[in-house]
Amino acid sequence: MAGKYELYSDKAGKFRFRLKAGNGQVIASSEAYESKASALNGIASVKANADSDTDDLT
Numbered sequence: 001m002a003g004k005y006e007l008y009s010d011k012a013g014k015f016r017f018r019l020k021a022g023n024g025q026v027i028a029s030s031e032a033y034e035s036k037a038s039a040l041n042g043i044a045s046v047k048a049n050a051d052s053d054t055d056d057l058t
Contacts, residue, residue: 003027005043007036015039019046 001022010016014032017039021027028046033039 005046007039007043017043 003019003021005017005019007015007017010032012032014034015036015038016032017030018026019028030039030042033042
Protein backbone atom coordinates (compact mmCIF):
# COMPACT_ATOMS: atom_id res chain seq x y z
CA MET A 1 0.00 0.00 0.00
CA ALA A 2 1.32 3.44 -0.92
CA GLY A 3 1.66 6.30 1.52
CA LYS A 4 -0.91 9.08 1.70
CA TYR A 5 -1.36 12.66 2.83
CA GLU A 6 -4.04 13.41 5.40
CA LEU A 7 -5.41 16.95 5.56
CA TYR A 8 -7.14 17.88 8.80
CA SER A 9 -8.19 20.75 11.05
CA ASP A 10 -6.49 20.97 14.45
CA LYS A 11 -8.06 22.00 17.77
CA ALA A 12 -7.28 25.66 17.08
CA GLY A 13 -9.12 25.52 13.75
CA LYS A 14 -5.91 25.67 11.69
CA PHE A 15 -5.21 23.34 8.79
CA ARG A 16 -2.43 20.76 8.91
CA PHE A 17 -1.36 17.72 6.97
CA ARG A 18 0.58 14.60 7.76
CA LEU A 19 2.23 12.07 5.50
CA LYS A 20 1.62 8.46 6.44
CA ALA A 21 3.59 5.48 5.19
CA GLY A 22 1.83 2.48 3.72
CA ASN A 23 1.81 0.84 7.15
CA GLY A 24 -0.02 3.83 8.69
CA GLN A 25 2.98 5.29 10.51
CA VAL A 26 3.24 9.10 10.43
CA ILE A 27 6.52 10.00 8.74
CA ALA A 28 6.04 13.77 8.37
CA SER A 29 3.71 16.43 9.73
CA SER A 30 3.24 20.03 8.76
CA GLU A 31 3.09 23.39 10.41
CA ALA A 32 -0.31 25.03 10.99
CA TYR A 33 -1.83 26.89 8.04
CA GLU A 34 -4.51 29.57 8.21
CA SER A 35 -6.34 28.30 5.13
CA LYS A 36 -7.07 24.97 3.52
CA ALA A 37 -5.65 26.27 0.23
CA SER A 38 -2.33 27.04 1.93
CA ALA A 39 -2.18 23.54 3.41
CA LEU A 40 -2.87 22.04 -0.01
CA ASN A 41 -0.05 24.20 -1.42
CA GLY A 42 2.18 22.77 1.32
CA ILE A 43 1.33 19.24 0.21
CA ALA A 44 2.08 20.18 -3.40
CA SER A 45 5.43 21.63 -2.33
CA VAL A 46 6.41 18.45 -0.47
CA LYS A 47 5.44 16.36 -3.47
CA ALA A 48 7.48 18.56 -5.81
CA ASN A 49 10.56 18.60 -3.58
CA ALA A 50 10.44 15.11 -2.06
CA ASP A 51 12.85 13.62 -4.57
CA SER A 52 15.77 15.69 -3.30
CA ASP A 53 19.31 14.99 -2.23
CA THR A 54 20.09 14.14 1.39
CA ASP A 55 22.28 16.55 3.28
CA ASP A 56 23.84 14.57 6.16
CA LEU A 57 24.71 17.12 8.85
CA THR A 58 25.93 14.64 11.47
